[in-house]
Structure formats: structure tokens, C-alpha cells
Amino acid sequence: MARRRPSEPPILPGFTHIRLLGSGGFADVFLYEQNMPRRQVAVKVMLADVVTENVRQMFQVEANLMAQLSAHPGILTVYQASISADGRPYLVMELCSARLADRYRKERLPVAEVLRIAVQIGSAIETAHRAGVLHRDIKPSNILTTAYGHPVLSDFGIAATLSAAASHDTVGMSIPWSAPEVLLDHTPGTVQSEVWSLAATTYSLLAGRSPFEVVDAPNTSDELIGRIVKARVPAIGRDDVPEALEAVLRRAMSRDTARRQQSAMELVRELQRVELEMGLVPTQADVSVEEWALATVSDPGDRTIVKAVAHSTSDGRPSRRRRRATAVAVTGAAESAESSTQGRGGRSNKRAAGSRATAAVLVLASLVVIGLGAVATMLALRGDDAIPRVTGVQAAQDGGTIVFTWDDPELVEGDTFRVQVTGGSPTVQRAAEFVVAAAPGDRVCVTVSVVREGRVGDASGEKCAKAGE
Secondary structure (H helix, E strand, O other): OOOOOOOOOOOOOOEEEEEEEEEOOOEEEEEEEEOOOOEEEEEEEEOHHHOOHHHHHHHHHHHHHHHHHOOOOOEOOEEEEEEOOOOOEEEEEEOOEOHHHHHHHHOOOOHHHHHHHHHHHHHHHHHHHHOOEEOOOOOHHHEEEOOOOOEEEOOOOOOEEHHHHHOOOOOOOOHHHOOHHHHOOOOOOOHHHHHHHHHHHHHHHHHOOOOOOOOOOOOOHHHHHHHHHHOOOOOOOOOOOOHHHHHHHHHHOOOOHHHOOOOHHHHHHHHHHHHHHOOOOOOOOOOOOHHHHHHOOOOHHHOOOOOOOEEEOOOOOEEEOOOOOOOEEEOOOOOOHHHHOOOHHHHHHHHHHHHHHHHHHHHHHHHHHOOOHHHHHHHHHHHHHOOOOOOOOEEEEEOOEEEEEOOOOOOOOOOEEEEEEOOOOOEEEOOOEEEEEOOOOOEEEEEEEEEEOOEEOOOOOOEEEEOOO
């Protein structure tokens, strides 16, 4: 098949073009070096001959959605969006590798690696849903990998908010990973259709092909659509894939939306349980906490109203459902939310903490200069003593998880909780609830402390619970 020639890279102030990274139907992606701060970035540039007012608006939607969500460690970071001198819109993004899309076709990915990717991307999708955003194009080629090996979800080019989805606008789709109700035009997308797409993507990474792709047989669009809307999900065909995992994916790809997991997080929790059954350390699921987002808004008039995203009923009609925001963790998780705060998700908090620390140093220095060093010492001691202590931690069973809760000990803006699981990594969060996935019979113990201005207060009494009791 003939391929078009890539477009000319635009001249962008503050950036130096290096080479082409890839081409798509509507845009080219180039490697640039940003002059200040100096770093290599990927720049997605729309093609001049496809830039219409409608395309320009879609590009702006993509830029806004990715910018709003890219603090999540599982969503590609957008640094800048603008229009070049020759009129082409462009996005400046974190430089990531697209090798996964080619790799799963050529080599057998380890089951543990696929589960890790599915949990991390699933938590990104859940975060987008809680923000009222449907991605609508979840597939292997839209999962990139950072320089540190973390999978990130990219390309919100045809994503839609609930209001746009409800209008039944015609959108592009990737047939092999689109749910039956989307292919039949019953809905442009719901939470349940994205559960189907996440499961189909996970299946593809395991099988080396899309779920309804048949080796050595015609796989035209019509053939694929016919199989997706009628056929049963075929076996993956790998001896090392446990039946429990195949059962989870079959349920998620049920033609009946009511039989599927009803949220990305429900699917993520089932994948974490498979990890436990395989003897693996369950992958951390990073989910945004609504209370944290609201606490950063000082003026209610400036607050963006976030709506729930669409859930469909068994007959395919959209319904609405609210989910409580929960911070999900797992026993012995290798990656903690505390380490994540040193990456993209915690940069704004880190800057804010640094500003407050700088201000404190200046105040104390002034007091010393005027001979009040003793007073400054007293103030510092009072600051340490003022950190509240968490008490009354409670534990309850919720299916295959243990839910720890506690009362808010009068946190102030900027405070967080530090949850320490015995034998595991600490987690930093704003919610007064902590969920642990544990195998039946496992005993889980946690302590909770308040973190204020980088200082950790006294820990609560240890609270333990046994899974399955």
C-alpha cells in the first residue's frame, strides 16, 4: 500500500527539529529538542490539507483533555499546545516509545507484564471516567511507554465528554477493539464499552492478535464486525494464561453490557486478584481523589463542575451512575503513591511545598536578624507539635478487599495521609479511606499518619484485619 510523504516540520520558536517519529491519517509526529528547559519532546502536527474548523476544534479538545488528565502517571503528558506560523495546530508532548504496538505482534509478552500494563492503563481510564471523559479509542497502539518503562495512554483525539457522547455524533473507531454496541451504532461510547475495549486490548497483548482476528483467514472490516457482534470470545491459546484471567476477559467482552464489569476499576480489581492468585505482587492502581482536586480550588465560582460519565443499561441505553472516589492499594505493592508524587502527578504539590518552605526560611531568617532566634525556635517546635494524629482506624470486608477508614483529624489545605502497610510501601493520599486487595486468610496491618509541609506526624495505632473473615 502506498504511503504518503510526511509533511514538512514546522518552525517552532524555542524548538529544534531533529527527525520524523511517525505518521498517521491526520497528523505527523516529529522529534524536537526544546531549548529551555532543554529536553527532547514529541511534537504532533496536524496536516495542512486536513485542517478544517471542525478538525481544529477536535485538536483543541484533545489538547485540553490530555492537559487536564496528564498529571496521572498512566496518561501521556502534554507540555504545550499552539498553532504554528503556517497555520497547523500542534501538541508538544512527553517523548515516549511506541514499541509495544509492534512488540506484542512479534513476541510473546509475559503474563505478569500484561497484567501490570492492564492495571495501570485501567486506572488511567477510570480516572478519565471520573473526570467525565470517554477515550473511545482504547487499543494497543495508543499505549506508549515512558523512558522508565511505565505504560501511558495517549491519543484522546476522538474522546468525548458525556454531553458529546449523548448526541450520538459519528466518530472514528478502531474496529478490532470496539464493543459490539458501538459497531452497531447503538451508542458512540459508554463506560461499559470502554471496559470491553480495555479487555480486548489486554487480550491482544496476550494473544499477539486482536480477539476476533483469525490467523490465515480473511480479516476485513465486515468479517471482524460480524464476529464481534455474534461470535463467542475465542480462547487465547497460551498454556501460561490462567483460566481465571481468561474468565475475567470473557466477562468484560460479553455482548450483554449488564454482564460486564460496570467500571474500569471493577475490571482492575479482578485483574489484581488474578495477580494474587498467580503469586505476583499486585500492581498499584493510581486513581484520582476527588477531595484532593476540590481542596485546591479556593473560589467556588472558579470551580469546574465534573459530571459522571455514561453507563449503559442492558438494552444499550445510557444511564447515569455515581461512584465514590477511593484510593486503591494492594499488599506489598512495589510502586507507591508516595514515589509517584515525585513524578508528574506530584509536581504541582512539590512546587507548592517548596514555595511554602522558602517563605518559612525567609521569615525565620528575618526573626534571627532582629534578635528573635529563640522565638523562631519556639514557632518551629509548635509547628511539629501541631500535626494532628489519626485515631480510630476501622476495617471492613468488601468482597475480596479490606477497606480501612478513619475520621478526618481536621486536615488543612496541603495536608495528606501517609498509609503504611506492614511489609509494604507507604502510600500518600488525601482520602480517609484505603482499600487493600488481599487473598483469603491474609492478615493486613496498616498505620496512618498526617503529612504536613513535608513533615510526618505521629502514626495511628496499628489496625489489622484478616481477609475472608
